Amino acid sequence: MISWFQSLRKQKDALSKPLRKMLSRDDVDETTKVALEDLAPSIRHYLGLVAYLQLEVFEAASRAMAAAPNLAAKETLSTAAGLALAKHQAFIEEIRKRGLEPESVMRPFTPSIDEYIERIETGDWIEMVLNVYLVSGIFDAFFAELADGVKDSYAKEAKEVLAGDTGRDQVAELLSATIASDATVGDRLALWGRRLVGDSLLIARSALVLSDNPTDDNQKIEPVFSELIATHIRRMDALGLTA
Amino acid sequence: MISWFQSLRKQKDALSKPLRKMLSRDDVDETTKVALEDLAPSIRHYLGLVAYLQLEVFEAASRAMAAAPNLAAKETLSTAAGLALAKHQAFIEEIRKRGLEPESVMRPFTPSIDEYIERIETGDWIEMVLNVYLVSGIFDAFFAELADGVKDSYAKEAKEVLAGDTGRDQVAELLSATIASDATVGDRLALWGRRLVGDSLLIARSALVLSDNPTDDNQKIEPVFSELIATHIRRMDALGLTA
Numbered sequence: 001m002i003s004w005f006q007s008l009r010k011q012k013d014a015l016s017k018p019l020r021k022m023l024s025r026d027d028v029d030e031t032t033k034v035a036l037e038d039l040a041p042s043i044r045h046y047l048g049l050v051a052y053l054q055l056e057v058f059e060a061a062s063r064a065m066a067a068a069p070n071l072a073a074k075e076t077l078s079t080a081a082g083l084a085l086a087k088h089q090a091f092i093e094e095i096r097k098r099g100l101e102p103e104s105v106m107r108p109f110t111p112s113i114d115e116y117i118e119r120i121e122t123g124d125w126i127e128m129v130l131n132v133y134l135v136s137g138i139f140d141a142f143f144a145e146l147a148d149g150v151k152d153s154y155a156k157e158a159k160e161v162l163a164g165d166t167g168r169d170q171v172a173e174l175l176s177a178t179i180a181s182d183a184t185v186g187d188r189l190a191l192w193g194r195r196l197v198g199d200s201l202l203i204a205r206s207a208l209v210l211s212d213n214p215t216d217d218n219q220k221i222e223p224v225f226s227e228l229i230a231t232h233i234r235r236m237d238a239l240g241l242t243a
Numbered sequence: 244m245i246s247w248f249q250s251l252r253k254q255k256d257a258l259s260k261p262l263r264k265m266l267s268r269d270d271v272d273e274t275t276k277v278a279l280e281d282l283a284p285s286i287r288h289y290l291g292l293v294a295y296l297q298l299e300v301f302e303a304a305s306r307a308m309a310a311a312p313n314l315a316a317k318e319t320l321s322t323a324a325g326l327a328l329a330k331h332q333a334f335i336e337e338i339r340k341r342g343l344e345p346e347s348v349m350r351p352f353t354p355s356i357d358e359y360i361e362r363i364e365t366g367d368w369i370e371m372v373l374n375v376y377l378v379s380g381i382f383d384a385f386f387a388e389l390a391d392g393v394k395d396s397y398a399k400e401a402k403e404v405l406a407g408d409t410g411r412d413q414v415a416e417l418l419s420a421t422i423a424s425d426a427t428v429g430d431r432l433a434l435w436g437r438r439l440v441g442d443s444l445l446i447a448r449s450a451l452v453l454s455d456n457p458t459d460d461n462q463k464i465e466p467v468f469s470e471l472i473a474t475h476i477r478r479m480d481a482l483g484l485t486a
Contacts, residue, residue, distance in 0.1 A: 055317065055321060058305075058321065059305065059308065059309050062301075062302065062305030062306075062308075062309070062324070063305075063309065065302065065305075066302050066305070066306065070346075071345070071346040071349055071350060071353065072346050074298065075335070075345060075346070078298060078301065078328060078331065079332075081305070081328065082325065082328045082329070082332065085321060085324065085325045085328070086325070088321065089322075089325065092318070102314070102318060103313075103314040103315050103318070106314055107314060110314065
């Protein structure tokens with residue numbers, strides 16, 4: 001499992017340029033779906049990754065909730081936190097059903113995900129809210145698609161769990177209201193979103209080296225991210241932010 | 244509603260001495276239940292208070308989860324956080340059912356509860372865990388008893404919500420394991436617990452001035468707290484801590 005982190009670190013530099021290039025508005029590549037399926041990890045790795053990522057989305061949402069300036073924002077963020085926690089718990093339950101220890105299944109992924117969470121940590125409340133909005137958006141979509149390639153009967157249920165409500169519409173409203181109330185917030189969030197998506201896609205990409213047919217071929221992997229990025233851009237657009 | 248905070252502040256000094264006295268192991272006063280019922284607030288105040296307190300228990304548990312040193316502790320605390328959030332959401336749902344705005348129902352109580360939460364804030368992880376354990380213990384028991392006096396058909400359901408699982412057994416195990424592993428932790432937690440219970444009972448007491456028959460008579464109010472304190476002492480005993 002050590003190789004997972006090593007390759008994650010190695011890929012970081014190689015990845016940042018093509019990602020940045022992809023952030024320009026290219027058309028979505030039609031081969032995406034097939035390629036992503038081919039790169040799916042085993043069910044054990046899959047469960048460990050999604051379970052821990054949902055726990056971290058929960059943590060990010062609770063942190064934003066604790067820093068919220070008013071009760072309405074607190075409600076929105078505690079709801080988002082609770083929904084991410086419920087997803088985490090659904091995956092933990094599945095891990096236990098298989099007679100596995102959740103800690104040992106998640107542990108291989110904690111160092112790199114913790115490092116990612118540290119990188120996107122911010123003391124600014126509205127940036128925390130953007131974290132919740134974008135991170136859950138990117139990973140729910142990515143892992144739902146990746147499930148198609150996981151050779152296990154649980155894959156379908158995993159997709160359903162991930163497709164479940166995230167409370168993100170209300171989080172988006174919170175962002176829009178704050179952007180509308182202060183002309184400087186939009187620019188700041190646009191910058192923050194760009195940083196966030198790069199780091200998040202790096203985590204998503206690192207999941208792909210866990211497959212039985214891992215590839216270091218960027219040319220092969222790049223199309224996989226086109227749809228994720230297109231969705232991310234639509235999400236930023238909806239907030240009136242430049243991706 | 245302003246008077247609630249004013250009287251809370253006024254009572255603080257008057258209360259601290261009898262509370263400290265009560266922390267000695269007196270027998271439980273048999274009149275407790277009756278007296279507490281007589282001092283119950285209206286359903287609206289009751290819902291605002293329990294809803295916001297559960298949100299703060301959730302926040303305390305998430306904070307402890309974020310600071311947890313390992314995945315097993317993280318699991319225990321995220322479960323406790325989720326259960327407190329579910330209780331909060333049950334009360335919010337009831338507030339909404341009544342056509343009321345959750346924010347306006349909770350708002351009168353946020354300044355003093357926020358102030359309380361700040362007072363019991365700590366950078367020490369195991370003290371955060373003790374917060375979760377004791378605060379949820381004290382308030383779940385207190386508000387469940389107080390419900391008996393609330394003149395509303397929802398009172399019975401509120402009691403059931405509060406009696407629901409809190410994940411506190413696992414939190415207690417976490418505390419016991421840490422106390423066993425380091426001889427200095429027990430003394431530190433015993434001190435912290437004493438501080439915590441004083442501040443928590445102050446919040447509980449402040450709920451009593453919301454009733455239709457508020458009283459400033461300490462002689463009348465003191466027995467109300469005997470059972471709460473006895474339970475608190477048993478809880479500390481179970482951890483091998485001196486209350």
